[in-house]
Amino acid sequence: MVEPAGNDPRVARLESDNEALRREVVDARHSLLVNRDHVVGTEAEIGRLNRDILRMQTELVASRKRIRALQNRKKGLMTRTRDLEAKLKAARTRNQQLREELDRQVAARVPLSRRVVRRLRGRG
Amino acid sequence: MAGQASPLFSIVTPVYQPPVDVLADTIASVRSQEHTDWEWVLVDDASPDPEVRRVIADASADDPRIRLVARDTNGHIVAASNDAVAEASGEFLVFLDHDDLLTPDALAEMARAISGEPEADYLYSDEDKVGEDGELFGRFPKPDWSPERLRGQMYTSHLSVMRTALVREVGGFRQGYDGSQDHDLALRVSERARRVVHVPRVLYHWRAVAGSAAADIGAKPYADDAGRRAVQDQLDRLGIAGTVESGREPGRYVIQRRLDPSLRVSLVIPTIGQSATVFGERRVMVVDTVRSALARTEHEDVEVVVVHDTPTPPEVLDQLREIAGDRLVLVEYTLPFNFSQKVNLGCLHATGDRLVFLNDDVEVISPRWLENLVGPLDEPDVGLTGAKLYFSDGSIQHAGHGYWNKHYHHPFRYWTRDEAGPFGELVVNREMTGVTAACSAMRRDAFLEIGGFPEALPSNFNDVDLCYKVAHLGYRTVWVANCELYHFESQTRDGAVLPWERHFVVRRWGIPDVDRFTPAAVATPMMDPHRLLDARLAEPRATTRRTGSR
Incomplete structure (x- = not known):
């Protein structure tokens, strides 16, 4: 005698197994989908970071150029400062010499009172 | 400026009876081009006024790059344009109407774009209009290459530059399409072009005088029919199932898509089965969503996958069974709220080749909404389509996203249903x-x-991230104007956005800067109606004066 399918415990077990397998397949596909989102997102993030790096590198190159230009300008300004300092030093030395010369000349000159006295004494 | 390797441009202009002073302005605009490698073929289509030929002949005598081709009989614009194309010897054709103006840098900018995109076969620029008094107005900041939009309107228009060999390969302008012959040519050339390039600068001033198409889009009624046929021809050539209809205003076309009857479409609807008051009546939102969705489509193979949270009332599920019958698939969701996860699970349970994501708080308005929404996905490079959504007062809630200026926008929000947009x-x-x-x-x-959908974003920005992913993998996203629904968003959603949600999207895709398809200059006049009202109340006298002076 054949058991009706609806009451057959084997059929019920198979249906239960089938349902469990179906859930398992959906779970697996769900995991795969979430994983795929993660991969696409990570790819995008890497792409975005690479673009950022590229932009930063471009900015870095431009900044380095600017630094080099500023360094050259600084160098030029330092040379000019040194030249000006040397000129200042020379001018100061000359100034000092002139002052000393003037002082000597002033010192060498006979004061007015003595010249008057000398004239009055008939020696001038 | 153009170097030695720059292409020779052949400007082509069919001429018929323009005002002579206007033609002289056009000639002056070409002769003042910064880029010097050009020739200009003007085909006079038997203008009755001999002065027209004399003006062109004088210009030709002054500049050997200008050539006059005189037709004995008036053959209309298609014949005259084809004569000009036949005479051209340049690598690229530049289409210039007999009363319009090129900006001085027009050809130089095109040469620069070609040098950056050697595979460019078709280039177009932004344009504006020039009035009778010489005033410039109506700047049209165009989107980047948009093949679907070209079916809806001749948006590339001026200035169009096409590779000569390709124009000849497709057979030039076609007889019978007068008035929309340029649209027809653009459609046929773009089908074979390796690259279509948008130059986002105004290089063309389109003259708007009384009776011209620039001043009045309906000035040439025969052109609308020709344009409709041109678009229909493209659908037929490409094997796209659909019928083209004239739109609400001349020069706009609406495509009614058809779906393969054997194609299964799965509607995926997440819900918790809540009720709300809409249009003065209490509704179970998801029930009315499903009812209107099934009622307003002729497609039969529709599966309804409802992902319902455990607390969904059983009577709601019973009502759904009653409406959808054996087309209903119920998926119970037992976890805390996560929109992305609910939709993902729904899609994994769906058996259709087309997946439609539908909130449970919408009501379909337009007939054949499903055909029009799903139809564009038959094109393999279209990955995603979206609809036009309204608030319950009929103002626009969604007409596509725009990502620019560090934010994610809803351009055109609060415009009304009867407005065509800028x-x-x-x-x-x-x-x-x-x-x-x-x-x-x-x-x-x-x-x-x-x-x-990204399950890390349970509530906000999951659609933004999805759209970025679609574009990242090289697919087009198409917004469908004739798929209309109400979206009773405020009835069901807390709009609060958390900083980390935005950061998630920015981390993947960067900070939004310039939108390729909706330039901010077009879309920013969107305003909250209350703010708009405030602005109007603040300037009542100015408004009254303007009205009274007309």
Whole structure:
């Protein structure tokens, strides 16, 4: 005698197994989908970071150029400062010499009172 | 400036009876080009006034690059344009009407674009209009290459530059399409072009005088029919199932798509089965969503996958069973709220090749909404489509996303249903950077390829991220103007956005800067109606004076 399918415990077990397998397949596909989102997102993030790096590198190159230009300008300004300092030093030395010369000349000159006295004494 | 390797441009101009002073302005605009490698073929289509030929002949005598071709009989614009194309010897054709103006840098900019994109076969620029008093107005900042939009309107228009060999390969302008012969040519050339390039600068001033198409879009009624036929021809050539109809205003076209009857479409609707008051009546939102969705489509193979949270009332599920019958698939969701996960699970239980994401708080308005929404996905490079959504007062809630200036926007929000938008934006289908997930559709293969909705974003920005992923994998996103629904968003959603949600999207895709398809200059006049009212109340006298002076 054949058991009706609806009451057959084997059929019920198979249906239960089938349902469990179906859930398992959906779970697996769900995991795969979430994983795929993660991969696409990570790819995008890497792409975005690479673009950022590229932009930063471009900015870095431009900044380095600017630094080099500023360094050259600084160098030029330092040379000019040194030249000006040397000129200042020379001018100061000359100034000092002139002052000393003037002082000597002033010192060498006979004061007015003595010249008057000398004239009055008939020696001038 | 153009170097030695720059291409020779052949400017082609059919001429018929323009005002002579206007023609002289056009000639002056060409002769003042910064780029010097050009020739200009003017075909006089038997203008009755001999002065027209004399003006061209004088210009030709002054500059050997200018050539006059005189027709004995008037053959109309297609014949005259084809004569000009036949005479051209340049690598690229530049289409200039006999009364319009090129900007001085027009050819130089095109040469620069070609040098940056050697495979460019078709280039177009932004344009504006020039009035009778010489005033410039109506600047049209165009989107990047948008093949779907070109079906809805001749948006590339001026200035168009096409590779000569390709124009000849497709047979030039076609007889019988007068008035829309340029649209027809653009459609046929773009089908074979390796690259179509948008130059985002105004290089062309389109003269708007009384009776011209620039001043009045309906000035040439025969052109509308020719344009409709041109678009229909393209659908037929490409094997796209659909019928083209004239739009609400001349020069705009609406495509009614057809679906393969054997194609299964799965509607995926997440819900918790809540009720709300809409249009003065208490509704179970998801029930009315499903009822209107099934009622307003002729497609039969529709599966309804409802992902319901455990607390969903059983009577709601009973009502759904009653409406959808054996087309209903119920998926119970037992976890804390996560929109992305609910939709993903729904899609994994769905058996259709087309997946439609539908919020449970919408009501379909337009007939054949499903055909029009899903139809564009038959094109393999279309990955995502979206719909036009309204608040319950009929103002626009969603007409596509725009991502610019560090934010994610809803351009054209609060415009009304009867408005066409600044350049027909609201009545033609078009490519967009993104669309809302409240009503959108994907092919199953594309959905799996991009990894579905990001489950790390349970509430906000999951659709933004999805749209970015679609574009990242090279698919187009098409917004469908003739798929209309109400979206009773405020009835069901807390709009609060958390900083980390935005950061998630920015970390993946960067900070939004310039939108390729909705330039901010077009879309920013969107305003909250209350703010608009405030602005109007603040300037009542100015408004009255302007009205009274007319």
